[in-house]
Amino acid sequence: MRISTKGDYATRALQDLALHYDEGPIPIEAIAQRQVLPARYLEQLLLTLKRAGVLASKRGVNGGYYLAKPPREVTLGQVLRAVDGPIAPIFCVSEENLREHCSQETTCALRDVWAEVRDAVSAIVDHTTLADICDRIRAKTKQRITYQI
Amino acid sequence: MRISTKGDYATRALQDLALHYDEGPIPIEAIAQRQVLPARYLEQLLLTLKRAGVLASKRGVNGGYYLAKPPREVTLGQVLRAVDGPIAPIFCVSEENLREHCSQETTCALRDVWAEVRDAVSAIVDHTTLADICDRIRAKTKQRITYQI
DNA sequence: AGATAGCCGACTGATTGACTCAAGTATTAA
DNA sequence: TTAATACTTGAGTCAATCAGTCGGCTATCT
Ligand code: FES
Ligand code: FES
Numbered sequence: 476m477r478i479s480t481k482g483d484y485a486t487r488a489l490q491d492l493a494l495h496y497d498e499g500p501i502p503i504e505a506i507a508q509r510q511v512l513p514a515r516y517l518e519q520l521l522l523t524l525k526r527a528g529v530l531a532s533k534r535g536v537n538g539g540y541y542l543a544k545p546p547r548e549v550t551l552g553q554v555l556r557a558v559d560g561p562i563a564p565i566f567c568v569s570e571e572n573l574r575e576h577c578s579q580e581t582t583c584a585l586r587d588v589w590a591e592v593r594d595a596v597s598a599i600v601d602h603t604t605l606a607d608i609c610d611r612i613r614a615k616t617k618q619r620i621t622y623q624i
Numbered sequence: 625m626r627i628s629t630k631g632d633y634a635t636r637a638l639q640d641l642a643l644h645y646d647e648g649p650i651p652i653e654a655i656a657q658r659q660v661l662p663a664r665y666l667e668q669l670l671l672t673l674k675r676a677g678v679l680a681s682k683r684g685v686n687g688g689y690y691l692a693k694p695p696r697e698v699t700l701g702q703v704l705r706a707v708d709g710p711i712a713p714i715f716c717v718s719e720e721n722l723r724e725h726c727s728q729e730t731t732c733a734l735r736d737v738w739a740e741v742r743d744a745v746s747a748i749v750d751h752t753t754l755a756d757i758c759d760r761i762r763a764k765t766k767q768r769i770t771y772q773i
Numbered sequence: 774a775g776a777t778a779g780c781c782g783a784c785t786g787a788t789t790g791a792c793t794c795a796a797g798t799a800t801t802a803a
Numbered sequence: 804t805t806a807a808t809a810c811t812t813g814a815g816t817c818a819a820t821c822a823g824t825c826g827g828c829t830a831t832c833t
Contacts, residue, residue, distance in 0.1 A: 476704075476712070476713055477713055483734075516793080518810080534801095535801050536808045537800085538808070563626075564627045582761060585639060588757075592748050595748060596745065600741070608734065615730065629822065681780090684831025685776070686832070689779085
C-alpha cells in the first residue's frame, strides 16, 4: 500500500509551489533545492502535472512553473492520480477498468473491502487541497515560533 | 496505492479457508484450484502466514492448512501485514521505522495527510475479520439463490 | 514401504521504479 | 542579435522488486 516517489515528490513540489503562489513562475531548480529532490526527475513530474492541467509554465528567463488554479482548487487526489495511476488498491475496483471483471466476483467478498479502502483514501485525498496544506504548515510554523520566544 | 498479488492471493486463500473452517486441514492444491491461484507461489504465502501465526498446518496424508484461530479473530490487516509490509503509504508514517525521520518534517504538512490515509486504511482492514467476509459471501449467495428461484 | 503433502532455499525472467542525458524550443535581457 | 535562461521531449540506464518456478527434503498416514 505504498505511494511511489512520484506521488511523494509531486505533492512535495506542489506544496512548495502553493506556498509561493503569487510569486510568479518558479524554476524547477528552485523547487528541487528547497524540497531536496532530484531536479531532472522532478522535471518530468511537473510536465505530466502540466499536461493534467494542474500546472502551467513559462519558458525562458524568469520562467518556471506555477499553479494553473488557486491552491484552494487543487486537491491531492488530482496530483496523485496524475502521476501515479488510479487510487484503487486492486484492478477490479478501479474507477476505470469497468469492463474488466474479476473471475470470482460472485463468490468473493474482498472486492467490497477493497472498494471501501479505495473510497476511504479517495475521501481524504480528494478533500485535501493545497490551501489546506498551506494552512497546516503556517499553523505549525506559528506554533514553533510562539514556543521559541 | 496498489496491494500486491501477495496481498490479493493471501486474502483470497484465507477467505477460502474460512469458508471451509471446521473441515480439517485443506491442501494447498485444493485452495489453488478453487481460487485459481498458482500453487507453488501460494505455497510460500501460506508458509509466511503460518510463521505469522495466522495459519497452522498438518503434514502428510489428509494434511493441509487450516486457520490457527477462528475466523472471527483473524483480520485482513494481520494477513496483509504478514505478506506485504506495513500499511503506511510512505516510510515517514510507518508504525515501525519510528527512528527514521523525514528531513523536512517541520515544513511539511503532507506527513499528516499520509498518516490520515494510513489510519483510514488500517481502520478498515483491522476491523474486517474473515468471519465478516464469510457473512458477506453467504448473504450474497442467499440473495442470488432467492432471485434465481 | 509408499503415497501424500507441507517445508525450505535457491533461482529466474520480466516489469517497474527511479532516475539520467542529450538535444531542442521558447522567452527575455543585454 | 546574441546569449542566457528554462521548459520540452524522448530515449536510455541501472537496480530492485515482483511474480513465479523448481528440486529436494521431511513429516504423516495407510
Ligand atoms: S478480488 Fe476481484 S472479485 Fe474478489
Ligand atoms: S514527506 Fe515525510 S515529513 Fe513530509
